[in-house]
Structure formats: C-alpha cells, structure tokens
Amino acid sequence: MFRSALIFLVAIFLPSLVLGWLALRAAGEQNVLIERQAADLHQAQTDAIAADLRQAVEQQQGAFVEQVRQLVAAHGAEAVAENFGSRLGEGGWFGGIPFAISPGGALAYPSISQARQEAGMAAFLAGNSSFLSNAAPAEIYQLPQSAAPAAKNAQSKSLLSSVDWVASRSSKPKETPTQQAATRNISPQKGYESSDAAASSRIAPELSNFQTAIAGAPQGIMARFVQDELQVLFWTKPEARSEWVFGVMLTARQLQEMIAPAFDHLDPSGEHLAVLNDRSRPVLRLPGDFSAEWKHPFVATEIGEVLPHWEVALYLANPGALTKSARLVSITLVLLIMLALGAILAGAYFVSVDIRRQLAIAQKKTDFVSNVSHELKTPLTSIRMFAELLVEGKVTEPEKQSRYLRIIATESERLTRLVNNVLDFARMERKRKVYAMHAVDLHEIIARLWEVESTRLREAGFSVTWDAATGPYPVVCDADAITQVLVNLFSNAEKYAADGREITLATRLEPRDFIAEVKDRGPGIPRAEEEKIFEAFHRVDDSLTSGIQGSGLGLTLARRIICDHGGDLRVLPREGGGCVFTVRLPRKPFDHS
Incomplete structure (x- = not known):
C-alpha cells in the first residue's frame, strides 16, 4: 500500500502540480501577450488617425499653394505681394496671417504700416520678422530631405514635387516646457511595459535659419514655437524662376479647426480618442464629454512635424477590463x-479504497481456501477412520457398526454440501447457474x-421445532435450490449455536408470499454486520466466531438463490437472543427469463 502511495505521489500528483504551475505561468504570459496585442491593435488605430490628420493639414497646405499659384499667374508675384492679405481673402482662404518675402529675403508683406493697423499682424512681426528675413536662426526639427513624404494637393490633381517638414522654434538658453514635451515619454493608461508604448518623440532638434530651411524645395510646411505658442507656416515659391516666397501663419486654434472635420468623423470603436497639444491638453475629443488623465493614455501616436508634439491619444473606455479579464482567466485556471x-x-482515494477492498477480498479468499481445506479434511478424516475400522473388522458390535455408518453418511453429506456450495458459487460468478423451475408443494419438500x-440435529444435542402452517x-421454484438454502441456514444455525442449542423452523403462507424462518439462540449478529454476512467470504471476526470453521459462502449462496427466485433473504435479531433468518418467496409463478 505504501509503495502504491509513493508511486502515485511521484508519477501522478507531483507531475500534476508541476503541470498546474506551468499552466498558471503560461496563463500569465498569455495575459501579457493579450495586453500587448490589444496595445498593438490600438497603436495601429492611432497611427492611422495620425496619418489622416497629417493628410488633412497637407490638403489645406495644397489648397493654399494652388490658390497662390493662380494669383501669381494672374497678377504677377510683385503685385500679389503688395496686397497679399486681401487678394488671398478674395480667393476664399479662411484665415491666418499671410506673409510674402522678396527675392532679396526682405519681408514684403505685411509692412510695418499694415502691422500698426492690426494687432495680429503686429504680434506676427514681433515674433517672426527676424526669422523670416533670415536675420536670426532658430532651433528647428527637420526630417531628412529624402524621408520627407510628398504632399497631396486637394484642389488640383497635380502632386507637389517635394515638401519640407520643418519644426522650428525661437532659440532660448534654457530648455522650455515645449522642449521637454518633445522628448516626454508616453505613460500608458495602465502598467503596460513596452518600448513602443513608452517611445520618446521622434523629432530631433537642429539649429537653422529660414532661407536654409526652405532651400531646394518649392513649397512646404514649417512649424515653430514662439513664446511657447505653436505657429504653423504654409509657404510656397509659385514660380520656379522667381525667388518670391508666399506663406500664411496659422495659430493653434486655426489648426484645431482645420483638423476637426477629419477627427469628428472617426469611429472610436468603443474607446475614447483625443488630440493632445504640445502641453498634453486635449484640443479635440471623441466622445466630446469624456475626461481622463491626459498625460497617461493607453497608446499614443505623434501626428508629426506638421503639428509637432501633438498626439493622437487613445484611452480605454474601461481601463480595468483587461485586468479583470486576466484575473478572470487566472481564477478560472486556478x-x-x-x-x-x-x-x-x-x-x-477511490483507487485506494478499491485496493483495500481487493486486498480484503484476497485475504478472504486465502482464508476461504484455508477453511475449505480444513472442512474438506475433517469429514474425509472421519470417513476414512470409521471406514477403516469397519473394513478391518475391529468393530463387531452391531450398535457401533450402525453408529459408525451413520457418521460416515453424515460426513459424506457434509462433504457433498461443501463441494456443491463451491461449485454453485463458481457457476453464479460466471452467470452459468441454471434453475429447474417447476410448480411444487414446498410443504412436502420441507417435510422430507x-x-x-x-x-441429525437432535443427535447433535439440539432442541428442534417445526412450527408449520x-x-x-404452492410455489414455482427449483426445489433442490430451495432445499440447499434451508440446509445452509440449518448448518449456519448449528455452527453458531454456542450454548443456546435450540433451532426453530417456522413456515407459513401470506396472501402473496411464502415465508420460512430459521430461528436460533446463538450469540446474535451485530447491526453493522447484518448485511455484510451475505457478502462472499465474509465472516464475523470476533470472539463469538473464533474457532468456528466455515467457507464464508453459505449465506452468500442462500441469498443469491432466493433473489434469483424473485424473493429475499433477511436477518433480524430474535427476541430473547439469537437471530431470525427470513426467506420470502413469491407464490405467483416467477418469470426467470
């Protein structure tokens, strides 16, 4: 038993624990993988939105370039520059502060006198005149020329040959909050560790001036920060043979209005979207009323050099959903x-119970072999001894000869009964027991x-009584099988009679059943053993049965025979001591099929 438990522990239980631990570990890794996949999916979504917003700005820049080209083609560059603001407004341009730069690099529009008439132009000149006239350089953020994407013209079908994506701002000795924003890490909405999710800004700073920045390109978009305020400049050289530069400066508010139509038509797919400015404050939201910890989106994508340090940020509508899902998976797995x-x-446990039961059965079978061997040996010894006495003529008295012959006959019957029990049990175990069912009068059979x-019992010193109705x-049964049942009950009562050497047989008819009761005055049977005594090889092992030989099959065969006849065999305690074995057989014909 100990060996089996050790094998179970080493071969089954411990490997199961290891597999369970590996499954939990795999579940944890799977949860991380699911979170990464969710982040990658949403990252692709914000990347696509950022691309759409860049395209919206590019389309507006293309419209501006086309309008300037038409004005210059109609009136000439110098004439357009004299009153560029009014001519641009007549063409339908929606806003911003126009500017024009002569081939010599001087700011031709707006002039100082025009700036005095309008506060917006005065502020524009104050912040941009030195940079646009190439008098002072500024810190810029510019992609390599070969990496700059081609801008699309929304008003015409022609593609612009090249576009400069430049982000510049006023040079200052100390790092400003805007510069800090350029390299800030995107802190996820939850603890999601990913190099992509925490990537720094991709815009690298460099110092340049206006003419150097626009050299070699016919038009472009330029962004710079003036006093920590974003300004985006659309510029173009409408004539290849001329160096006139025309442009327009757009504020953050105007840029917001420019990209709003493209953003408002997005489908957030159940999540929350926002466009964050360079201060990580929302300028556009979907849905429009949600709030969040703006500096900590789940994923975010920079729009690019057209809107430096502006980001498309995605916030989970239910930030705890992934955690709850992971926890649910872990709990389910546990x-x-x-x-x-x-x-x-x-x-x-059930295997161990079965093993113990099998061991108990094996022990019972061993005891059965020992008991049967002893029971076979006892009658054979008696038969042989008395037969030898008679054969050798050592017993001459007729009375002794008659008694010895009766003993030989009795022991032969005992031997026959024992062998029949073993053979019948073997047939029943193989389902080969066949009954000869006939309508008989059990009264006559029991009388014989x-x-x-x-x-026999009186000669053995018993007081016997038949209380017969x-x-x-009339019963349909196998008469020999029923006789065997009663013989086994008489033998059982004889073995366990102890000092109460009294056996009573009671038979009667009830409306539907025949009843036979075998009563003894033996030591009785404990309540816990009343059903077990009918099990094969079972014997009550206590002081009441010590020294009593038996095969442990008599009561088992008796109950099986009675049950095969459609009846029942029970044992109850007898009033005054002893037991009552009750045989109940149906009176009506029994269908044995």
Missing part, C-alpha cells in the same frame, strides 16, 4: 487546476428435509 487536483485526489435434518405451499 479553479480548473484545483478541480483537476481534487479529481486526482478523489480518484486516488426436516425429517433428515431434525434427526397447514399445507400445501
């Missing part, structure tokens, strides 16, 4: 592992049996 381990332990058994007892 429960399944516990259930599996419980099933293994339960199986081990009683005549033999009562004589008036016959006949």
